[in-house]
Amino acid sequence: MATPTKTSNTGGNAPFLVPTQVEESGPGTSVKVAAVAWLVAAVYYFFQYVLRSSPSVMLPQMSGAFGVSAVGMAGIVGLFYYGYAPFSLLAGAGLDRLGPRKVIPLAAAAAAIGALLFSLGGTTAGSIGRLLQGAGGAFAPVGAIYIASEYFPPSKAATLIGATQMFGMAGGAAGQFVVGPWIAGGLRWDTFWIGLGAAVLVISAILFALLPNPKPQTSAPEKKIMRGFYLVFKNPQSILCGLIAGLLFIPTTIFDMVWGVRYLQEAHGFDYASAVLRTSMVPLGWIIGCPLLGFISDRLGRRKPVIAGGAALLLVCLAWILFGSADAFPRYVLGLVAGIASGAAMLPYTVIKEANPPQFGGIATGVVNFLNFTFSALLGPVFGWLLHYFSGGATVMQHQHYQMAFAPLLIGVAVAIALTYFLNETGASARRKLST
Numbered sequence: 001m002a003t004p005t006k007t008s009n010t011g012g013n014a015p016f017l018v019p020t021q022v023e024e025s026g027p028g029t030s031v032k033v034a035a036v037a038w039l040v041a042a043v044y045y046f047f048q049y050v051l052r053s054s055p056s057v058m059l060p061q062m063s064g065a066f067g068v069s070a071v072g073m074a075g076i077v078g079l080f081y082y083g084y085a086p087f088s089l090l091a092g093a094g095l096d097r098l099g100p101r102k103v104i105p106l107a108a109a110a111a112a113i114g115a116l117l118f119s120l121g122g123t124t125a126g127s128i129g130r131l132l133q134g135a136g137g138a139f140a141p142v143g144a145i146y147i148a149s150e151y152f153p154p155s156k157a158a159t160l161i162g163a164t165q166m167f168g169m170a171g172g173a174a175g176q177f178v179v180g181p182w183i184a185g186g187l188r189w190d191t192f193w194i195g196l197g198a199a200v201l202v203i204s205a206i207l208f209a210l211l212p213n214p215k216p217q218t219s220a221p222e223k224k225i226m227r228g229f230y231l232v233f234k235n236p237q238s239i240l241c242g243l244i245a246g247l248l249f250i251p252t253t254i255f256d257m258v259w260g261v262r263y264l265q266e267a268h269g270f271d272y273a274s275a276v277l278r279t280s281m282v283p284l285g286w287i288i289g290c291p292l293l294g295f296i297s298d299r300l301g302r303r304k305p306v307i308a309g310g311a312a313l314l315l316v317c318l319a320w321i322l323f324g325s326a327d328a329f330p331r332y333v334l335g336l337v338a339g340i341a342s343g344a345a346m347l348p349y350t351v352i353k354e355a356n357p358p359q360f361g362g363i364a365t366g367v368v369n370f371l372n373f374t375f376s377a378l379l380g381p382v383f384g385w386l387l388h389y390f391s392g393g394a395t396v397m398q399h400q401h402y403q404m405a406f407a408p409l410l411i412g413v414a415v416a417i418a419l420t421y422f423l424n425e426t427g428a429s430a431r432r433k434l435s436t
Contacts, residue, residue: 033212034151037100038160040203040210041144042167044108047200048137049171050179051115052080053257053283054192057180057276061189065121071384074258076126078380081253083134085373091142092366093225096359101211104143108204111136115197119190141168142369146362149353162294165346169286169339172257176283180261180276228360232367237355240423241348242371247416248311248345251318251338251409253376254383256282259402267399268326281332285339293343294350301428303351308420310344315413317341322403322410345372354426 055062055077063073087107094103114132117125141164148160183189232238255263260279264270270278289310297306317338320328352368353361386405391397 031151034147036210037151037212038144038147038164040207041100041104041140041147042164044104044200044203044207045140045144045164045168046171046174047196047203048111048140049168049283050175050196051111051133051137051200052253053172053175054179054196056257056259056261056279057176058183058189058192059262061183062121065189066123066126068123070262071388074384075381076123076130077258078254078377078384079127079130080134080137081373081377081380083131083136084138085134085370085377087135087138088142088366088369088373089229089363090366091139091369092146092362092364093229094139095143095146095362095366096228097225099212100143100147101208104139104211105204105208107136107139107143108200108207109136112197112200112204115193115200119193119197121190138366138369138373141165142362142365145349145353145365149361149365159291159294159298161350162291162343162346165290165343166287169283169290172252172283173280173287176257176261176276177280180280181273184272184276224359225363228357228363229367232352232356232360232364235356237424238352238364238367239371240419241352241355241368242374244307244311244416244419244423245345245348245368245372246375247412247419248314248342249372250375250379250412251314252282252286252342252345253373254380255406255409256335258380259383259387259406262397263402264326266397267402270326278332278335281335282339282342285336285341286343287339288336289340289343290346291343292340293347297347297350297427302425303347303354303427304420304423304425307344307347307423308417310341310347311413311417311420313341314338314344315410315417318413319410322406348372351423351426355424 055073059070059073059077063070066073066076068076091103091107111133114129114134114136117129117132120126120129144164144167145161148164152160179192182192256279260282261272261275264275264278265272293306293310297303300306317334321334321338349365349368352364356364383405387397387401390404391401394401
């Protein structure tokens, strides 16, 4: 076995090098068991993204059933992130403390109950259901990333984390590309949510049956967890990772997955089916971009150039989507390229794990997820208010209203590019330099 090499990073001045591991899975877990565990957790992540993205294709139907305006309905849908962000922290600590089998199936069951409550309609049941969907859904990416980093070598870290996000965005694409035609074909919105809740309950049972048992814990686990939170939050690199990921995720989580269909219908005059197809290209691009950019980063042995390059391409695409001609490029190309480029938002998930002590891998993933989606939780209502303000409360909004409301997204992506400069390089090239 190779001798572990590491450099302390409690002050954030140098990357904490993940110990060199043999090309095997973790203690007591075979490679096949680890692969199956990762796969079933990734499948749950797929369904979590279906929960997250599908409301965008049925906002009018749900607005009528809930008795609220489109902006009000967007606010209820955005409650997902108010559950998702704080429970990301609990997810990381719970995985480090108890292991995946004791927490991920229970979280999936909570998300399923949330979907069933959401199907009842009404602001109270819908709001509670959406919060439960977010709280339970937070365990999906944190759990899959935890398994990928715990039982596989660090040389595969960015690739596997990118592949994890690929499953999630496949669910995001399905929530728009597949669900949209179902709704257009006459499927009732509440019937869809009942079926989705039942499917996630089945996934919960499968997760419980197939996930591995936790490893034995050391003494004083509570003190260890609190120390983990202290070290991760104290590290400036952790905060940078959360800020960069959050700024790069917002164009997807708020613009595309909440307002994308309405934007294309109202600002560009597309029919419902065409608008759904175009918005679904963004998560489809993630399916390609997340593993691709992770693979490129692992091959280069560097994280920062790939993050900055992907963010720069996203900035260009987003600017054209808001201010350029909708017919300047072949159909679906712009959304697809934007999705591929925004796959760079997953690389901070790799960086934060490499920049913190490896025994706190679950906590580190939970922290970056918390910081990331706190942006979506806080800014979702802000963008809804901006649209309402610039449109003067109009029922149908114009192109210029969307441009003024969402122009700050461009500033956010530019800030993410600037912040990347202050990241410490944690890729394999940095590990080799510091170990020689």
